[in-house]
Amino acid sequence: MRQLLSARPVALSALVASAALLAACGSMNAGKPMSMYSQTNLPPSIQVPAGNRVALETVGVGDITYECRDKANMPGQTEWVFVGPNAVLNDRMGKQVGKYYGPPATWEAMDGSKLTATQLAVAPSGATSLPYQLVKANPAMGSGAMTGVTYIQRVALTGGVAPASMPCTPMTKGQKATVKYQADYIFWKAA
DSSP: OHHHHHHHHHHHHHHHHHHHHHHHHHHHTTTOOOOOOOSTTSOGGGSOOTTEEEEEEEEEEEEEEEEEEEOTTOTTOEEEEEEEEEEEEEOTTSOEEEEEETTTTEEEETTSOEEOEEEEEEEOOOTTBOOEEEEEEOOOBSSSTTTTEEEEEEEEEEEBSOOSSSOOOGGGTTOEEEEEEEEEEEEEEEO
């Protein structure tokens, strides 16, 4: 019994020391989620030019809407056409920092600053996912997190392609379909 009582303070001391060490390690990155992003393995066409730095990493989770429409310059033929996104933008810790919606494609921070962009390049990312994308940001509207953004990359994609299970035919023209997707949106600013 005496040995059990004397071992208790030692165990308690070890527990307190471990907790203090973990707290110290956690405070080194307080407010700074670990960066998980690298351009190294991306197709060259969607890599951001030198002279820019990552300003914000987000994970977009939401839906893409498509509509069955006539193919351009191909009478009697139809196809699923991208209508627009509706997604929540979360930081790497899972906290909502903005939203992505359209048309036109608009990235909006929780502080109200927002921007649109011009597509520069796309590259295949997988048969069942949207393509990688690089866009050049237009000047931000409002002042805040989107101010000064130069480029946005869409990477780490899952889903979002037009529905293969629903046929788009002249009989279903005008029908809309919504599909789930997830993508990382990486915001860049001049270095």
